[in-house]
Amino acid sequence: xxxxxxxxxxxxxxxxxxxxxxxxxxxxxxxxxxxxxxxxxxxxxxxxxxxxxxxxxxxxxxxxxxxxxxxxxxxxxxxxxxxxxxxxxxxxxxxxxxxxxxxxxxxxxxxxxxxxxxxxxxxxxxxxxxxxxxxxxxxxxxxxxxxxxxxxxxxxxxxxxxxxxxxxxxxxxxxxxxxxxxxxxxxxxxxxxxxxxxxxxxxxxxxxxxxxxxxxxxxxxxxxxxxxxxxxxxxxxxxxxxxxxxxxxxxxxxxxxxxxxxxxxxxxxxxxxxxxxxxxxxxxxxxxxxxxxxxxxxxxxxxxxxxxxxxxxxxxxxxxxxxxxxxxxxxxxxxxxxxxxxxxxxxxxxxxxxxxxxxxxxxxxxxxxxxxxxxxxxxxxxxxxxxxxxxxxxxxxxxxx
Numbered sequence: 001x002x003x004x005x006x007x008x009x010x011x012x013x014x015x016x017x018x019x020x021x022x023x024x025x026x027x028x029x030x031x032x033x034x035x036x037x038x039x040x041x042x043x044x045x046x047x048x049x050x051x052x053x054x055x056x057x058x059x060x061x062x063x064x065x066x067x068x069x070x071x072x073x074x075x076x077x078x079x080x081x082x083x084x085x086x087x088x089x090x091x092x093x094x095x096x097x098x099x100x101x102x103x104x105x106x107x108x109x110x111x112x113x114x115x116x117x118x119x120x121x122x123x124x125x126x127x128x129x130x131x132x133x134x135x136x137x138x139x140x141x142x143x144x145x146x147x148x149x150x151x152x153x154x155x156x157x158x159x160x161x162x163x164x165x166x167x168x169x170x171x172x173x174x175x176x177x178x179x180x181x182x183x184x185x186x187x188x189x190x191x192x193x194x195x196x197x198x199x200x201x202x203x204x205x206x207x208x209x210x211x212x213x214x215x216x217x218x219x220x221x222x223x224x225x226x227x228x229x230x231x232x233x234x235x236x237x238x239x240x241x242x243x244x245x246x247x248x249x250x251x252x253x254x255x256x257x258x259x260x261x262x263x264x265x266x267x268x269x270x271x272x273x274x275x276x277x278x279x280x281x282x283x284x285x286x287x288x289x290x291x292x293x294x295x296x297x298x299x300x301x302x303x304x305x306x307x308x309x310x311x312x313x314x315x316x317x318x319x320x321x322x323x324x325x326x327x328x329x330x331x332x333x334x335x336x337x338x339x340x341x342x343x344x345x346x347x348x349x350x351x352x353x354x355x356x357x358x359x360x361x362x363x364x365x366x367x368x369x370x371x372x373x374x375x376x377x378x379x380x381x382x383x384x385x386x387x388x389x390x391x392x393x394x395x396x397x398x399x400x401x
Contacts, residue, residue, distance in 0.1 A: 006278075006279075006282040007255075007279055007282050007283050008283070009282075009283060009285050010181055010185075010252065010253045010283040011181070011184075011185055011242075012250040012252050013181060013240045013242060013250065013251040014240065014241050014243060014244035015248050015250065015251060015345065015398070015401075016244065016245045016246065016247050017091070017092050017096075017238065017239040017248070018092075018236070018237065018238040018239070019090040019092045019236060019237055019238075019342070020086065020089075020234065020339050020343070021060060021082065021089055021235050021236065022058060022233070022234035022236075023041025023042065023057075023058035023059055023060055023061075023232055023233070023234070023330060024041040024328060025041075025061075026086070026089050027090050028089075028090050028342070031342070031346060032350065032352075034328060035352060035354050035374070036352060036374075038355070038357060038374065039328075040218065040327055040328055041058050041329055042056045042057065042232075042327070042328075043057060043058075043059060044056055044057075045057050045205075046059070047059055047205070048200075048201075053206070053209055053214065054216050055205075055215060055216055056216075056217065056218045056330075057231055057233075058230060058233065058234070058328075058330025058331075059200060059232070060199075060233050060234065063081045063085070068080060068081060068084055072155070074140055074143075075148075075152050075155070076140075076143070077120065077121040077143050077148070078118070078120050078121070078200075079116075079117060079118045079120070079148070079197055080143075080148070080152050082234075083152055083156075084156065085235070086197065086236060087153070087237060095239050096108070096158075096159065096193055096239060097157075097158065099191040099241065100157075100159060103190040105158055105161070107161055107190040107191065108157075108159035108160070108161045108189065108192070109161040109162045109163070109180065109188070109191070109193065110150055110153050110154045110157065110159050110161065110162075110163040110193050111150075111162075111164050111183070111193065112149050112150050112153055112165055112166070112173065112176060112193075112194070112195050112196050112197070113165070113167070113168070113171075113172025113173030113174070113175060113196035113334050113335070113337060113338070114146070114165060114167060114173075114198050114335070115167060115198055115333045116199070116201060116204060116333070117145070117149055117165075118143045118148050119201055119203050120199060120200075121140070121143050122144050123202050123203060125138035146165060147165045148165075149165055150163045150165035151163065153193060153195075153237075159193055161188075161189045161191075162183065162188060164176075164179065168388045168392045169333070169334065169388030169390070170297070170331070170333055170334065170389070171337060171393060171394040172196055172333075172335075172386075173195060173236070173334055173336065173337035173386075174341065174395075175386075175392075176194040176195070176196065176337070176338075177194055177238075177240070177251055177254055177394075177396050178256055178394060178396075179194075180251075181240075181251060181254060184240070190241065190242070191239065191240065192239075193237060193238075194238050194239075194240055194338070195236050195237030195238060195338045196235065196236065196334050196335045196337060197234070197334075198233060198235075198334040199233040200231065200232075200233045208229065208231060212228075213299075213301050214228050214229060214230075214231065215227040215228035215229060215300065218230055218327065218358050219299075219326055219327055220300055220359045220360075221296070221299065221326055221356050222296075222298060222300075222309060222324060222359055222363050222366055222370050223300070223359040223360065223361055223363065224362065224364065226305065226359075226363070227300075228300060228302075229299045229300050229330075229331045230300070230326070230330040232331055232333075233332060234332035234336075235338075235339075236338035236339050236341075236342050237338065247401040248345055248401060249349070249398045249399060250400075251397075252283075252285075252286070252398060252399040253280045253282070253283030253284030253285070253396070253397040254280050254396050254397070255278060255282070255283065255393075255395045256276055256393065256394050256395075257272040257275035257276045257391070258390070258393070259271055259272030259275075259393070261391045266303060266304055266307045266308075266387060266391060267307070267391060269307075269310070269311075270307040270308060270314075272393045273297075273385065273387060274315060275393070276385070276387075276393035276394055276395040277311070277315055277383065277385065278315070280396060280397045281383075281397065283397070284399070286381060288315050288317065288320075289317050290381050291320060291382065292378075292379025292380060292381060292382060293323075293344065293347045293348070293353045293379055293382045294312065294316070294321070294322035294369070294382070294384075295322075295325060295341075295343060295344040295347075295354075295382065295383065295385065296324045296370070296385055297324070297385045297386055298323070298324020298325075298326055298356070299324075299326060299331055300324070300326060304387070305363060306365040307365075308385070308387070309365040309366045310365050312367065312369050312370065313367035317369075318368040318369060321353045321371050321375050322370050323353070323354050323356040323370065323372070325340055325343050325356075327357030327358040328354070336386055337384070337386040337394065340386070341384045341396060341398070344382040344398055347379065348379060348381075348382050348398055348400055351377055351378045352374060352375075352376055353371075353374060353375045353377060353379070354374055355372045355374045356372045359372050380400050381400070382397070382398045383395055383396065383397050384398070
């Protein structure tokens with residue numbers, strides 16, 4: 001890897017609240033139980049019209065029966081239903097409203113990531129067009145835009161600071177942590193709601209299937225016999241502030257890179273991944289052997305896993321416990337960064353390090369760092385990797401509160 005000057009140390013930010021909702025259930029307790037019991041949220045595909053793709057998905061239960069409140073009807077979409085549901089878990093909205101009261105609404109930023117936003121509603125609108133016109137009931141400008149999620153979270157939370165939606169594929173809701181760090185350090189905000197939501201839709205299922213990346217069986221990250229990814233949906237959020245208030249952990253550092261090697265394939269030597277991980281360690285002021293758990297991007301696609309495995313082996317000692325949690329949740333795309341950050345924070349809090357579900361035969365590229373079994377061990381620092389199409393990479397380091 002070409003030598004580049006290390007970035008300056010980050011100012012740590014307190015993570016004063018966090019939550020996630022996925023196929024494992026709503027809120028932190030459901031995710032703790034699923035990790036402990038090694039219970040996957042994947043199910044045979046039952047989403048959308050028949051005939052359906054022969055695959056497995058991570059579907060959030062009950063969204064079809066949970067419309068938004070009448071006063072938010074103009075925002076109606078599957079993505080916003082999941083955002084609403086996720087925001088109401090673990091007392092998260094109460095914590096946000098406390099931050100708004102402390103700092104003022106204009107000093108609380110909303111920074112969210114998504115890869116598809118509410119495109120499922122756009123699909124439905126186009127499917128029902130007649131003579132080139134979309135029915136008036138479906139022509140809702142608030143929904144048919146990539147920034148819909150950010151606007152919706154601001155509307156629900158009452159935060160009126162800078163509002164940005166990041167769409168960098170699967171790194172989207174990891175990069176918002178980096179954005180929050182820069183924004184708070186620059187004095188543009190005093191607190192930030194960070195997170196992301198992505199939901200299942202036809203474009204996602206058939207788009208990834210067209211790329212020949214979807215497995216007909218539950219995904220097996222880092223397994224020598226893996227056959228591709230299992231798509232999922234999820235949403236999660238965290239509240240970042242300079243001062244701790246019963247903090248769940250600290251954002252200690254972040255690293256970003258863009259290797260631009262290929263539109264969908266990672267750099268074969270994992271140079272972009274290594275630069276992101278090295279940048280996160282440098283900003284956190286930590287050596288590689290300080291990381292106790294590494295939450296890998298680990299999509300179960302042939303290219304991603306072998307490249308990421310080699311990058312990890314090149315940078316970390318054999319004592320590291322590294323795993324992919326996508327066998328639990330499926331690949332939640334633009335929400336993967338926040339969902340897997342929350343799982344990494346739970347490992348930090350609980351000392352229960354997830355293994356890699358569904359996998360049994362390690363890929364030859366795997367070093368001893370990549371583990372399939374859970375482990376009980378107190379750790380002080382974790383890292384989360386989120387790598388997107390186009391070589392858009394982000395790594396985050398979290399430290400114990």
